[in-house]
Structures are given as C-alpha cells and as structure tokens.
Amino acid sequence: MKDFIKVNNVSFSYGENKVLDDISFTIKQGEFIALLGHNGCGKSTLAKLFNVLLVPESGEISVDGLVAKNEDDVYKIRSKVGLVLQNPDNQLVATIVEEDVAFGCENLGIPPKEIRRRVDEALKSVDMYEYRTHAPHKLSGGQKQRVAIAGIIAMQPQCIVLDEPTAMLDPQGRKEVMDTIRYLNKEKNITIILITHYMDEAVQTDRIFVMDKGKILTQGTPQEVFSKVELLKEKSLDVPQATELIYRLHQHGISTEKLPLTPEECIALLEELLNKKS
Amino acid sequence: MIKDITLGQFFPTNSLIHKIDPRVKIILISVYIVFLFIAKNFGSLGFMTCITVILMIITKIPLKLYFKGLRPVLFILLFTSVLNVFYGSGEPIWQWGILKVTWNGIQTAVFVSVRIVVLIMISCILTYTTSPTDLTDALERIMKPLTVFKIQVHEIAMMMTIALRFVPTLLEETDKIMNAQKARGADMESGGIVKKLKAMIPVLIPLFVSSFNRAFDLAVAMECRCYRGGKGRTRMKVLKAGKIDVIAVIFSVIVLAGVIVCNVMFPQLTVK
Ligand SMILES: Nc1ncnc2c1ncn2[C@@H]1O[C@H](COP(=O)(O)OP(=O)(O)OP(=O)(O)O)[C@@H](O)[C@H]1O
Ligand SMILES: [Mg+2]
Numbered sequence: 001m002k003d004f005i006k007v008n009n010v011s012f013s014y015g016e017n018k019v020l021d022d023i024s025f026t027i028k029q030g031e032f033i034a035l036l037g038h039n040g041c042g043k044s045t046l047a048k049l050f051n052v053l054l055v056p057e058s059g060e061i062s063v064d065g066l067v068a069k070n071e072d073d074v075y076k077i078r079s080k081v082g083l084v085l086q087n088p089d090n091q092l093v094a095t096i097v098e099e100d101v102a103f104g105c106e107n108l109g110i111p112p113k114e115i116r117r118r119v120d121e122a123l124k125s126v127d128m129y130e131y132r133t134h135a136p137h138k139l140s141g142g143q144k145q146r147v148a149i150a151g152i153i154a155m156q157p158q159c160i161v162l163d164e165p166t167a168m169l170d171p172q173g174r175k176e177v178m179d180t181i182r183y184l185n186k187e188k189n190i191t192i193i194l195i196t197h198y199m200d201e202a203v204q205t206d207r208i209f210v211m212d213k214g215k216i217l218t219q220g221t222p223q224e225v226f227s228k229v230e231l232l233k234e235k236s237l238d239v240p241q242a243t244e245l246i247y248r249l250h251q252h253g254i255s256t257e258k259l260p261l262t263p264e265e266c267i268a269l270l271e272e273l274l275n276k277k278s
Numbered sequence: 279m280i281k282d283i284t285l286g287q288f289f290p291t292n293s294l295i296h297k298i299d300p301r302v303k304i305i306l307i308s309v310y311i312v313f314l315f316i317a318k319n320f321g322s323l324g325f326m327t328c329i330t331v332i333l334m335i336i337t338k339i340p341l342k343l344y345f346k347g348l349r350p351v352l353f354i355l356l357f358t359s360v361l362n363v364f365y366g367s368g369e370p371i372w373q374w375g376i377l378k379v380t381w382n383g384i385q386t387a388v389f390v391s392v393r394i395v396v397l398i399m400i401s402c403i404l405t406y407t408t409s410p411t412d413l414t415d416a417l418e419r420i421m422k423p424l425t426v427f428k429i430q431v432h433e434i435a436m437m438m439t440i441a442l443r444f445v446p447t448l449l450e451e452t453d454k455i456m457n458a459q460k461a462r463g464a465d466m467e468s469g470g471i472v473k474k475l476k477a478m479i480p481v482l483i484p485l486f487v488s489s490f491n492r493a494f495d496l497a498v499a500m501e502c503r504c505y506r507g508g509k510g511r512t513r514m515k516v517l518k519a520g521k522i523d524v525i526a527v528i529f530s531v532i533v534l535a536g537v538i539v540c541n542v543m544f545p546q547l548t549v550k
Contacts, residue, residue, distance in 0.1 A: 051502060053498055053501065053502060071506075075504060075506060078501075078502065078503075078504045079504055082502075082503075083502050085495075085498070085499055085502065087495065089447075089492075089495075090491075090492045090495035090496045090499060091495070091496075091499040092443070092499075093439070093440065093443065093496065093499070093500060093503075094411065094439060094443060095409075095410055095411050095439060095442050095443045096409075096411055098514075099411060099514070099515075102513075102514035103500075103503055103505075104503035104504060105512075105514070106511050106512055106513055106514060107503060107504040107505045107506065107511055108504055109510045109511060109512050110512060111512060112512060112513060112514055112515070112516045115512070115514040116514055119514060135446070136443065137443070137446045137447045137450070151503065152503075155503065155504070
C-alpha cells in the first residue's frame with residue numbers, strides 16, 4: 001500500500017498558543033486510523049490541516065503526493081480528502097436535505113444524472129433517504145450530522161476525516177454510523193481518519209494515534225496502544241473497559257498473556273481464567 | 279411566538295400550476311403583472327380579475343390563505359383609496375369645506391384598489407406554488423445572461439439560498455436567547471415602547487455575534503466541500519420545459535389577447 005498522507009515536522013499555532021508541535025507521521029492508502037486525545041489537544045486543528053483549511057506554520061503535509069502550493073492544488077486536495085466538521089449545525093448550506101448532499105458534487109462539476117445517483121446512494125447509506133426533501137433546520141443534531149456525512153460520501157473522496165461524528169448520536173445511531181464508516185473503509189477502500197472520544201470505536205480501527213499537548217504521545221495497533229495502560233493512565237486518558245478490568249486483575253496478581261480490547265475477548269479470557277482455577 | 283413568522287410561504291399541492299417550470303412561471307407572472315397595468319378599463323381589469331380567481335382555484339390552495347397575504351397591504355390600500363376618493367376631478371357629489379367627493383374619484387379609487395389586490399394575488403400564486411429553492415434556482419438561470427454586464431448572478435442566488443436556509447435558524451436562536459434572558463430575570467413584556475426596545479438590546483447583541491460565528495463556520499464548511507464560486511459548477515436538478523409549460527404559455531397568450539380585446543371593446547368603461 002502506498003503512502004497517502006505524509007506529515008513532516010508540522011507545527012501550528014493560533015497566535016501565541018502553540019497547538020501542534022513538530023508532528024510527523026504517515027498514513028497509508030486504505031488505512032483506518034483513530035485519533036484520540038484530550039479536549040483541546042489539537043485534534044480538530046490537525047484535521048483542518050489535512051484539508052488545507054489551515055496551513056502549517058512550519059513543516060509540510062502532502063496528500064497523495066500533492067503539497068498545497070496554489071489554489072488548484074488546494075482544490076484537488078479537498079476533492080481527495082473530505083472533512084466532516086465537529087459541529088453539524090452550520091455545515092448544511094441548502095434549504096433541502098438532498099440539495100445539501102448534492103452541494104459538494106455540484107462544486108466538483110459532476111454531470112446531473114451522476115449527482116442524482118450518488119446523492120441517493122449516500123443518503124441511503126446513512127439511512128436518511130426518507131428525509132431527502134426535509135428542511136435541514138427541522139432535523140435533530142444527529143440527523144444533521146448524518147446528512148453532513150452523506151454530503152462528503154457523495155463526493156467520493158479517497159480519504160474521509162471525521163471529527164467526532166458520533167458525539168451527538170444515540171447508541172443505535174452510533175452503531176449505524178460506525179457500520180457505514182467501516183463499510184466505506186473495507187468495501188470502497190477509502191482511507192478513514194476518525195477523531196473520537198469513544199474507546200469502543202477506537203478498538204475497531206487499524207491504527208491509533210494518541211495525542212497529548214500538541215504531540216503524538218504514542219501510536220500503533222489498538223492492541224499495542226492499549227497495552228500501555230500506565231502511560232495512558234498517567235495522562236489521564238481512557239482505555240476500553242474490558243482492558244481496564246483485566247489490567248486491574250493484573251495488579252492483583254492474576255496475570256493473563258494479553259489484554260483484551262472488546263467485551264467478547266474479555267469474556268473469553270475470563271472464562272479461560274476460571275476454567276484454569278477450578 | 280417568533281417562530282410563527284414564515285418566509286417564502288410555499289404550500290405544496292399536486293396542482294397543475296405547481297408543476298409548471300419555475301422559470302416559465304416567473305416570466306409568465308411578470309408578463310401578467312405588466313398586462314395588469316396595460317388594462318385600462320373596467321372591462322379588461324374585470325377580465326384579469328376573473329382569470330386570477332380561476333388560477334387561484336386551480337392551485338388547490340385554500341382561498342383563505344390568499345386573503346391572508348393581503349393583510350400587510352390593507353393599510354396602504356385604504357390610504358390610497360381615501361386619497362383617490364377625495365382627489366378626483368369633475369363635479370362634486372358631496373362637499374365639505376375643501377373635501378369633495380366626485381364620481382371620478384370613486385371610480386379611480388375602486389379601479390386602483392382592484393388593481394393592487396389582483397397584483398398581490400398574482401404574486402401570491404407564484405410564491406405559494408413554487409418552493410424557495412426552485413425560485414432562487416430559476417432566478418439564477420433567468421438572470422444568467424446578465425453575467426455579460428459583470429453582474430454576479432451566481433453569488434446573488436447563493437446569497438438568497440443561504441438567507442432562506444438560515445432565517446428559520448436565526449428565528450429559533452432569537453427565541454432561545456429571549457428565553458435565556460427571561461430565565462435570568464429579564465422583563466420583555468411590560469412597559470412602554472422605549473422600555474421594550476431597550477429590553478431587546480441584550481437579545482440583539484448575542485444574536486449579532488452568533489450570526490457572525492455562524493457565517494464564519496458556514497464559509498469554512500463550504501470551502502471544505504470544494505466551493506469556489508459559480509465557475510465550473512453543475513446542478514443536480516436540471517430544469518426542463520415540458521408539455522404543461524407549453525400549455526401555460528398558450529393559455530397566457532390567449533388571456534393577454536383577451537385583455538387587449540377588452541381594452542378596445544369597452545372604451546365606455548374607462549374611468550372618466
Ligand atoms: N479558531 C481558533 N482561534 C484560536 N484558538 C483556537 C481556535 N480553534 C482552536 N483553538 C485552540 O487550539 C487548541 C486546540 O483546539 P482543537 O479544536 O484542535 O482541539 P480538539 O483536540 O479538537 O478538542 P476537542 O476534543 O474539544 O474537539 C485549543 O487550546 C483551542 O483553544
Ligand atoms: Mg475537536
């Protein structure tokens with residue numbers, strides 16, 4: 001797999017406030033990445049840098065080999081990397097849901113018939129098809145967020161960055177959005193960067209970046225990252241509940257070979273332990 | 279209470295008028311309005327009035343709603359009528375000091391009032407049967423030739439769309455801020471006009487600030503989705519004129535011919 005996004009020694013500040021401090025990493029085409037970290041650690045800022053809504057103060061970001069040097073590059077990068085912003089309220093432009101989903105495609109100059117097809121498909125994939133003729137301001141927060149996601153899906157970018165897309169959703173809605181995201185990643189091979197505060201979402205990804213005070217604290221597969229429980233605890237970051245439970249058992253002298261990530265793994269592990277005991 | 283204000287009132291029904299291409303509809307309605315001013319006697323004006331009523335019935339929208347549309351202009355209507363009644367020329371029928379009522383004054387008053395009412399009804403037919411999006415969309419397309427004169431047609435249409443999108447949001451927000459201020463003990467209902475206006479200041483300032491924040495966020499969201507003005511943009515909905523539009527045009531031509539015929543046939547019905 002080829003490198004898709006390359007971040008080289010990037011720093012960024014809002015005025016005096018240094019938000020990103022000399023960050024470097026690469027993301028490969030088709031990867032599913034989670035970005036974790038405290039409020040205000042710079043996750044949204046990083047997301048905006050991918051999309052050239054902000055420009056790095058020093059360092060360089062290249063997307064699919066492109067570094068934004070002029071207007072045209074910016075436009076090309078934005079059509080490759082779609083960003084779903086954190087607050088859905090002011091993201092919807094048109095007076096009708098389907099018109100809004102079409103907005104991005106219209107900007108890309110796609111023929112009308114193709115736009116129609118993509119819009120219907122995108123609305124169905126976020127389960128908002130029956131709301132296609134509604135007015136955006138009459139939708140709930142979660143519904144608005146789904147429409148915003150559909151608007152990006154319809155543009156068919158190679159990479160989608162989602163900034164806390166499930167923060168406003170109920171458990172059912174969260175599961176549906178996660179299913180959609182995973183489908184896009186697995187079936188359509190779209191690179192996904194998911195910013196989230198939910199650990200159960202993070203464990204579903206290929207790789208996790210943990211940010212702290214403008215730096216990458218640690219990165220790796222969910223297994224690798226969440227086995228560093230001490231490090232995460234020290235920065236008062238969360239680990240999945242299943243991991244936490246077994247970690248505490250470890251502290252009480254009951255050791256297992258590995259730390260589980262999901263409740264299912266945890267149950268299996270506990271069963272094994274109990275069988276061993278008896 | 280503020281939420282009751284509706285803008286761009288659109289009442290969807292399955293009538294034929296709803297199905298007319300919005301571009302055709304806008305042009306035909308404009309032509310009707312021009313002809314309303316060409317009609318110069320009671321014969322042709324009466325004819326236009328009948329046609330308008332027929333169109334109103336075809337829209338399948340309750341007539342009550344059309345009369346609601348009249349309410350804001352009722353005062354102007356009354357005012358012009360009174361002026362016209364007293365400013366007529368010719369033999370006075372009734373006189374009191376310098377105020378005199380003439381036959382000509384009454385005729386003019388009735389003629390002008392009917393014309394205004396029909397004018398409003400016709401405009402209502404357009405706005406009631408066309409969704410705001412269709413309206414702005416059609417306007418953009420009709421005005422497209424104006425780009426030759428460096429008029430930013432796309433930008434104007436985009437501004438209208440965004441305004442339509444955010445008016446309800448801002449109204450909702452006003453309500454929210456008012457409730458928030460009330461919850462902090464602000465008194466907005468009692469007192470005279472000056473006191474009430476003063477009480478609005480703590481509502482308007484947060485509203486203003488939040489509108490700017492919204493505008494900024496929206497600009498970011500639009501850029502995010504590759505917006506860069508009207509150049510190279512396509513549209514999902516293609517407007518295509520069909521059979522119904524041809525029928526509408528033919529019907530209008532007949533009506534307009536009728537107006538001219540009435541103008542010529544009933545010179546005795548002209549306001550004297
Ligand atoms: N437009 C702005 N102007 C000035 N400072 C900003 C701006 N946006 C964010 N900041 C600051 O930058 C820092 C990082 O913000 P950012 O939005 O990237 O955090 P985040 O990791 O996304 O947090 P959250 O989890 O709350 O979404 C914060 O300290 C914030 O105060
Ligand atoms: Mg954020």
